[in-house]
Amino acid sequence: MNQFTTILWDVDGTLLDFLYSQKYAITKCFRSIGREITEEQIQRYSKINDGYWKRLELGEVTKEQLFTGRFVELFHEYRIENIDVEAFAQEYQEALGSVFSYLDDSLEVCRTLQGRVRQYVVTNGATATQRGRLELSGLAAVMDDLFISEEVGVPKPYRAFFDYVMAHIEEKDKSRILIVGDSISSDIKGGIQAGIATCWYRPEGTAKDSVYRPDYEISDLHALFDILGVL
Numbered sequence: 001m002n003q004f005t006t007i008l009w010d011v012d013g014t015l016l017d018f019l020y021s022q023k024y025a026i027t028k029c030f031r032s033i034g035r036e037i038t039e040e041q042i043q044r045y046s047k048i049n050d051g052y053w054k055r056l057e058l059g060e061v062t063k064e065q066l067f068t069g070r071f072v073e074l075f076h077e078y079r080i081e082n083i084d085v086e087a088f089a090q091e092y093q094e095a096l097g098s099v100f101s102y103l104d105d106s107l108e109v110c111r112t113l114q115g116r117v118r119q120y121v122v123t124n125g126a127t128a129t130q131r132g133r134l135e136l137s138g139l140a141a142v143m144d145d146l147f148i149s150e151e152v153g154v155p156k157p158y159r160a161f162f163d164y165v166m167a168h169i170e171e172k173d174k175s176r177i178l179i180v181g182d183s184i185s186s187d188i189k190g191g192i193q194a195g196i197a198t199c200w201y202r203p204e205g206t207a208k209d210s211v212y213r214p215d216y217e218i219s220d221l222h223a224l225f226d227i228l229g230v231l
């Protein structure tokens, strides 16, 4: 018997392979400034970017500071000068929204769940970028609605983000809502604080000790079928 009627899906690192899109976008933007980015620089960018998103979740930087600050920091480290960072950041966002790669046949998983549960996207990111990838991938079409932090005005894990989602979805009984995501600091922490059930997706299988304990842990999205009682 399935207790859940509603799934809130994280996108990056859960339904879509963010690192794939990121690598494509940063490589493309470096070429347009006449440079070839190295694998090491991509790794470094990824770290800097993760740091900025964590600081955004903590309210230490604004979204605007994140969009350009990560590149300012990268360029500074590698002594890359005379770049129009605003234009670079803009091109990066567009490139990021133009390619996608699924994790675990995620589209098929969501299609299988269609009609059995209501599904919504809850994602931190820029509206144009996230909508672009969700439309292209076909995921937008299987979702009942999309909640993107730029539109909501605050990111996960903030209570205000989840209050906004709760006000706009059909299910009002919190015990029937499950959030599925790969991030302890935004998805699991946010879900717990909002009083809904949480499912931590960790494909690498690496358990981390945290004060925020998810109700479920899965390493493959298909494992959700068991949790939801879908055969």
Ligand SMILES: [Mg+2]
Binding pocket: 010, 011, 012, 013, 014, 181, 182, 183
């Ligand atoms: Mg994620």
